Amino acid sequence: MAKIVLKNISKVYKDETVISNLNLTIKDGSFTVLVGPSGCGKSTTLRMIAGLEKESGGEIWIGDKCVNDTAPGHRDVAMVFQNYALYPTMTVRENIEFGLKNRKVPKQEREALVRDICEIVALTPYLDKKPQTLSGGQRQRVALARAMVKKPQVFILDEPLSNLDAKLRNQMRTELIQLHQRLKTTFVYVTHDQVEAMSMGDEIVVMNKGVIQQIDSPMKLYNDPDNLFTAQFIGTPAMNILKFGDVPGLRVETQETIGHIGFRAEHALLSPKEPADGLAIEGEIITRESLGAEHIYQIKSAAGTFFVKTFLAPLETANHVRVVVPYRYVYYFDPNGGRIRGIGGLAENAGSGKAAENKLVAVGGA
Known part of the structure; x- marks a missing residue:
């Protein structure tokens, strides 16, 4: 060795x-x-x-x-x-x-x-x-x-x-x-x-x-990807990436400039029946892919196209859906693609135990 x-x-x-x-x-x-x-x-x-x-x-x-x-x-x-x-x-x-x-x-x-x-x-x-x-x-x-x-x-x-x-x-x-x-x-x-x-x-x-x-x-x-490239290269499907300015109603109080936000397909809740606190986007299902136990939907919204992965029973007829991503699963990236930590993403909450210095002020759906 x-x-x-x-x-x-x-x-x-x-x-x-x-x-x-x-x-x-x-x-x-x-x-x-x-x-x-x-x-x-x-x-x-x-x-x-x-x-x-x-x-x-x-x-x-x-x-x-x-x-x-x-x-x-x-x-x-x-x-x-x-x-x-x-x-x-x-x-x-x-x-x-x-x-x-x-x-x-x-x-x-x-x-x-x-x-x-x-x-x-x-x-x-x-x-x-x-x-x-x-x-x-x-x-x-x-x-x-x-x-x-x-x-x-x-x-x-x-x-x-x-x-x-x-x-x-x-x-x-x-x-x-x-x-x-x-x-x-x-x-x-x-x-x-x-x-x-x-x-x-x-x-x-x-x-x-x-x-x-x-x-x-x-x-x-x-x-816990360090940058936009790693976030999109690792994972199937790749992490969903949306331009920060294209997400309606989302404002974040931070000293850094945010270029993009991201979330994993399996962290998105598809048309939740119970009220859910998080990033809310409405859109139309444009493709459905069933892989046995899991189902992957491609959704087109005003903020861009993204994927949702679910293990629930497939949606056979619904086309218009509301997607909610809990705040703790949202990732933030600067305009150069570097990761911005401390705004409430999954990795820093799970790992550091430190309270976020920055905070979400308001979130609105599409």
Whole structure:
């Protein structure tokens, strides 16, 4: 196991700065996920840690060693890619032990390692088969086994599940979590899929345009986002965001300028029968999506379009609805997208126990 520290890392391609002054500490033994949209710099960061890309500036430390000038093969890092990168003419056994042969590991030791690792990833029945005869999930296990026999300090996984179908992806997510718990090794995982990130990582690094937006546990990111980008990137559906000036009757007494307000779809009350104290908006249902136990409605209002998620019986005929969001579930953001705390949002009430210095003065519906 090893801690990874990136100090003031930058990466420039020709005249384009992809990553600038990035500082990140990945804890020893953690399952850390780098997540963000395509082009945000997460894969470039991963490849610099592995030594496949040369940083333009800064320092990369793995354990107690600065590895800036260390070749990829000597960084004690194992990588698993989305395309598996298996040798088609070799059997599963030969693919797994290929690196061990190159390192001149004795045959008896190789066989013991391959046997033990294949038991862990359930590949023993397939050792003499060729990769093309295996399913996508089995091929991904071969790629994992090939990385595991090296017994590295760090596992680096670059979107390893993106080529699998939805059902197999869910299964492999569970298997990777269990594998991490068993090996207790540092895992660094890159994905653009926020559901994957939330379900797997014990720490998530949200990136955008080469800049870290927030580093936190999955539920902290969901309940207490630092900015508009994180609020909208984490969560399905994304957090509803409305322009502050477009919400009729809402006034907030604060020293800061509010640009937007937000709320999660499941925190909105759809046509409550009892009087409810909160942000009230009226609108028309334009789409209905039933997912078994939950129902998602897209609602168009004068303040903008937003989603409501409910676990109650679906509304089959109603079109015009009144939505109420309790004040404690409303989030506030400044015009630059930064979070404004202390006005009564969920996270500060639940976490700090401090009384809000700012307050809601009046709220009116649409």
